[in-house]
Amino acid sequence: MMKLSLMRDVFTTVNTDWDCELAAELAKNWKHDKAWIKMWRASANFICYLKNEEQHYVIRFNQDSERKLDHIESEIKLLHYLKSKDISIAEPVLSRNNKFIESKQTHYGKFFTCVFERVFGEQKEIGDLKKDDYITWGESLGELHKAFKGLPKVVEIHRISHIDMFEGYAQASQSTGSAESNEIEYLRKWLNTLNRNKENYGLIHYDFELDNIIWNENGVHIIDFDDSIYSWYVADIAYALRDVFFDSTKPDKDDERFLLFIKGYRKKNAISEEELIQMPVFYRLHNFISYKKLQRSIDLSVSENNPTWLNELIIKLTNIKDSYYKGFLTQF
Numbered sequence: 001m002m003k004l005s006l007m008r009d010v011f012t013t014v015n016t017d018w019d020c021e022l023a024a025e026l027a028k029n030w031k032h033d034k035a036w037i038k039m040w041r042a043s044a045n046f047i048c049y050l051k052n053e054e055q056h057y058v059i060r061f062n063q064d065s066e067r068k069l070d071h072i073e074s075e076i077k078l079l080h081y082l083k084s085k086d087i088s089i090a091e092p093v094l095s096r097n098n099k100f101i102e103s104k105q106t107h108y109g110k111f112f113t114c115v116f117e118r119v120f121g122e123q124k125e126i127g128d129l130k131k132d133d134y135i136t137w138g139e140s141l142g143e144l145h146k147a148f149k150g151l152p153k154v155v156e157i158h159r160i161s162h163i164d165m166f167e168g169y170a171q172a173s174q175s176t177g178s179a180e181s182n183e184i185e186y187l188r189k190w191l192n193t194l195n196r197n198k199e200n201y202g203l204i205h206y207d208f209e210l211d212n213i214i215w216n217e218n219g220v221h222i223i224d225f226d227d228s229i230y231s232w233y234v235a236d237i238a239y240a241l242r243d244v245f246f247d248s249t250k251p252d253k254d255d256e257r258f259l260l261f262i263k264g265y266r267k268k269n270a271i272s273e274e275e276l277i278q279m280p281v282f283y284r285l286h287n288f289i290s291y292k293k294l295q296r297s298i299d300l301s302v303s304e305n306n307p308t309w310l311n312e313l314i315i316k317l318t319n320i321k322d323s324y325y326k327g328f329l330t331q332f
Contacts, residue, residue, distance in 0.1 A: 001297040001317070002066050007042050008300065008310055009108050014039045022106065023048040026061050026113040029095040029102045045226065049118065056118040057093060060226075064110045067226070069101065072112055074158045075225050076100045078203075081155050085147040088221040090116040119223065121216030126243050133215075134257050138264030140220040141208055141240060145233050146269045148203040157203060162231035163191055166285065169292035179328040183288055186331070190281050194232065200275055204231045208240035234275040237265065238282040251279055284331065291324035 013021035020039045023046070027037055032052045037059070040047045044066070048059045062072075082089050092100045093115040102113045124133065151157065160168075170184045205212075206227045214221040238251075244258060245251040251258070253276065265271060294317055302311045 001043055001293055002045075002063075003297055004300045004310065004314065004317075006063055006066070006108075008306070010042070010046060011039075011307075011310075013108075020046075020048050022046075022108060022111075023050075023059055023061065025106060026102070026104055026111055027059050027115070029097055029099075029113070030057070030059070030093065030115050031096065032057070050115075056120070058090065058116045058118050059113065060116065061111045061113040063108070064103075064112060067112060069103070069112060070158050072101050072114065072226070074156070075228070076114070077155060078157050078225055078228065081151065082144075082147055082225075085150070087144060087147055088119075088219055089225070090119050090221070090223050092116055116223075119214045119216075119221045121214040121221065123214055124210055126210065129210075129257070131256075131260055134260035135264035135267075136220060137210075137213065137240075138261035139267050140213070140222065140264075141205070141236060142265035142268030142271075144205060144208075144222065145202070145236065149198065149269075151203065157228075159203065159229050162229055162235065162285070165229060165289060166191065169289060173292065179325065179331075180291075183284070183328045183331060187281075187285055187288060191285075194278070196232075199270070200234070200272075201232050202230065203228055204233060204236040206231070206236065206239065208236055209243065232275070232278070232282070233269070234271060234278055235282045235285075237261075237271065237276070238279040239286055242283065242286070251283070253279075284327075287324050287327055291321055291328075294318075294321040294324070 010020075010022055013023075015021075018038045020037055023037045023039065024034065027050055030050075030052075032050045037048050037050045040049055040058075045060045045062050050057050050059050076092050079089055079092055083091060094100060095102050095115070100114060104111055104113065129137070166187060170188065173180065173184060205222070205225060206229050207224060208222075212222065212224045214223060241251070241258060241261060244255065244261075253259075262271065262276070298314060298317055298321065300306070300310070300314055302314050306314075
């Protein structure tokens, strides 16, 4: 999640028809219909739709305070590799300057911009999935992990490790109480007990939830690789399924949906029961990191000067952040 102050500033360039003036400025390096650029969503990135005649695309842009250039360059390199392995992804599109990434200084700061082919299809909710869908979903993650394991050393993907991400937040933590400090101590000790080898550890998507899966007649397509990190493969399974379990700290491994997902996963890639046992603590790790990310993102307070949507978002994210902290209290 980006800082809310940045989201506020950029949304001043979006009108009531969802036309985005800033996106129009950043899209000039790609061929497109100038009168058709629509804001879609903003979270870790700003995402807009655009088109060129009958071709539809997605334009994504980030302020350099949120994403570094080498991070995006590695993502583009990863997408080209996955395409070579027949993984269905949204392909990046070259600009007029023959670049996949364009940088531009604007009134709102320096932005890095990419354009991707738009994949059409259905983005399903948990309640929409049938039994076979869970198998297909798991199969697609197993196939992705198998491709990640095959990454040649010459294809260097610069990504932070899960441990380094955790330590970055832990060491910079301005603890709001002993519960947070206790959680940091517990997670640090637990991480030090985990083994790493080429079969259980490598690059993961890190956000394989249903909103990053598009279903159509050609199969399952995976989008949004910008958050990928180095971690244990079981973490990707846990985070993909967090909406399946009512209480993620105590996932029900007898849940039929979980079993179907794992059945599909194992068609493409191995995962042991010993690895799956670690899922509850990976949820704790995810909750801690999400808590610290929200602390950074919520840099505004509710104000009568804010638009209504922004005040509502501040309240919503603050409640989520507080729920994570309450979770730290209940762990002990």
